[in-house]
Amino acid sequence: MNALLMNALRTFLLLMVAHVLVGCAAEATDACRGQLGGTLDGAMADAESRLAHGCEYEFDRYFGELLTIAEANPDRRNAQHFSEFLLRQAATGAISRRTAEGLYNRYFNIKFVSLQGDYNTCSQTCPVRARVLSAMQTELKDKELGLLRVSSDTASFYRADHLYNEAELVLEATCRACEAGRR
């Protein structure tokens, strides 16, 4: 009889613990879900706080929302704010250093992340030239957001646009020359 009572008590306690744990998890999920708002500084602080409390899986959404907030308040210093935010996230381990670099350069640098590689151009880029250029085109749109609309850095955006045109021309010529060499 006592053993039966003890079993029932143990089950009850386990259920209670499980209930508390599930409740906490749901609460944490709710805390992750909310939209960021206010000033860019405030939104970044909010995002950092959430990322530090188990919301890492929402990083991409937070980053996108931060860009939207910054777009509404363009400022040349915004690139620096984003750089520092990304560096802090890389330091805390919410994202990797490589991801931080990729995001910063994609939105705030003239150079294209899509045009990278350690092998020669003939073998690495030419076979997938159309895909590379398409990726660069998409990246140029992100640079338009980061450089032009978020940072009001018109000169840098035009330089990126110009670089895209130059790369397109040079790749067309180079890849045609590579192809001619194989014939």
Next chain:
Amino acid sequence: MSTRKGSMLLALVLVAVAVTSLGPAPATASSGPVVRLFPTNVLEDIRATTAVAEAMENSLQDIIRRMDMQQQLYKESLCEGADGDQGCERIARQIGATYLQMLDVMSERLPQMEASVASTRDSLERRLRDELGLRTTPTSLQDSLVGQSPTIAAESQPALRGRSGVRLSDRFKQYQELVTTGRNGQSQSLAVVASDIYLDMADASLLIAATRQEIARTALMEQLNQSFGAITPEMAKVVSGVKQILFGEVVGDGPIAAPPNAIGEPDYVSPLAM
């Protein structure tokens, strides 16, 4: 029909030759393998093509001028639509004869032009393949295009292949100057210049070859037209194309507006930057 096709092709080759009158996009100075894009033999090829272009211009200039005068006379005499007028038919035949003379000169000069263009194209092709294709990574290629100065775009024009408006031989002289200043390390991306010239030469080679195949047939058809004294729109188009090359008549839009100059605080450099 074949007259129209031939004339169109001829117009195309003239435009293709004029294609060399585009504005290659200057970029910043680059170093390393790009410098070897223009060894002496490539420069010699470009110089030779300049000379051939000059000779072609000189031999066509008088003919074009004469044809201009004849066309003016035809217009002023209200010959358009005046069927059966003997005087008008005589002027039309004279225009046709001058046109045939132009075709003769073209067919005589084109082989030399073709050889010269092909030689430039081939030597540039080898350099592009070796230097940019095989000895450069996409990363270093991009680095060489970006160069050192972030404000260079404010002073440069965008890459605009296919833009005409400059005399052919002048265009080649511009190429020579671009290459020379680039070799001296002054703010031009030789990769862009080399690519631009190479693609132009490749296009021009194809069109010259096609035109040479068609030109004899065109001339024959024009000789037949002579008996009817007709001035075809194709003839006018070809003459207009030749004039663009010879006299550098500017067509097309100006360059896209340059971005505003950056003022105020210096650019921020992120530790995350590539």
